[in-house]
Amino acid sequence: MIIQKAEFVTSNTDVSKLPVADKPEYAFIGRSNVGKSSLINAITRKKGLAKTSQKPGKTQLINHFLINEHWYLVDLPGYGFAQTSKKNRAIWEKFIREYLVNRVNLQCVFVLIDSRLEPQKIDLDFCYWLGEKGIPFLLLFTKADKQSIVKGDQNVAKFRKALKTWFEEVPAHILTSSETKLGCEQVLSTIDDINAN
Ligand code: GTP
Numbered sequence: 001m002i003i004q005k006a007e008f009v010t011s012n013t014d015v016s017k018l019p020v021a022d023k024p025e026y027a028f029i030g031r032s033n034v035g036k037s038s039l040i041n042a043i044t045r046k047k048g049l050a051k052t053s054q055k056p057g058k059t060q061l062i063n064h065f066l067i068n069e070h071w072y073l074v075d076l077p078g079y080g081f082a083q084t085s086k087k088n089r090a091i092w093e094k095f096i097r098e099y100l101v102n103r104v105n106l107q108c109v110f111v112l113i114d115s116r117l118e119p120q121k122i123d124l125d126f127c128y129w130l131g132e133k134g135i136p137f138l139l140l141f142t143k144a145d146k147q148s149i150v151k152g153d154q155n156v157a158k159f160r161k162a163l164k165t166w167f168e169e170v171p172a173h174i175l176t177s178s179e180t181k182l183g184c185e186q187v188l189s190t191i192d193d194i195n196a197n
């Protein structure tokens, strides 16, 4: 897929104020700092479309981007951000979950996982929750450029193995890097395929 147009639409903290749900939608979710906003910029080849930061907790709203005037890409706040109050964290997490459960045009959730790490409980728990709710998702392993591909593949295999105890069929995954653009074409062709069906 060629991205001709990628435009910011809205930022929201209120599920009732989201754009009308009349186009296919794909959401990026994962721990704070995992690289959600960076990967959105890499995929759309538009630096600065989604705001990024070295500090976790940068994205605090549900951000909608309209791609090729046809589908939405959504940048979500990260989960598990430690440097905020418990109350704040609970409010965000409720809000994100409410969005994921109720958004009728949501085609697929992309769960981003740091490819440098061994499986983390918080990520596995989040995947189980999506499974429980019957929300379709795929796995995007991030920051592949930060270590050898072999090491990344090992962590991917461990994560898939951990999910296997819960899922009959573990969702597909893509190893990505916002720096080298590894996997970006594959993410777009996955979206293309879903849009076509
Ligand atoms: P929150 O909005 O805080 O939840 O974070 P996020 O998941 O949107 O992460 P963000 O895209 O802001 O990236 C966090 C940091 O990781 C930034 O310093 C990025 O430059 C860096 N980063 C993200 N992706 C990559 C990658 O593929 N490779 C490398 N080397 N650095 C990356």
Ligand code: MG
Residues within 6 Å of the ligand: 036, 037, 038, 051, 052, 058, 059, 075, 076
């Ligand atoms: Mg972000």
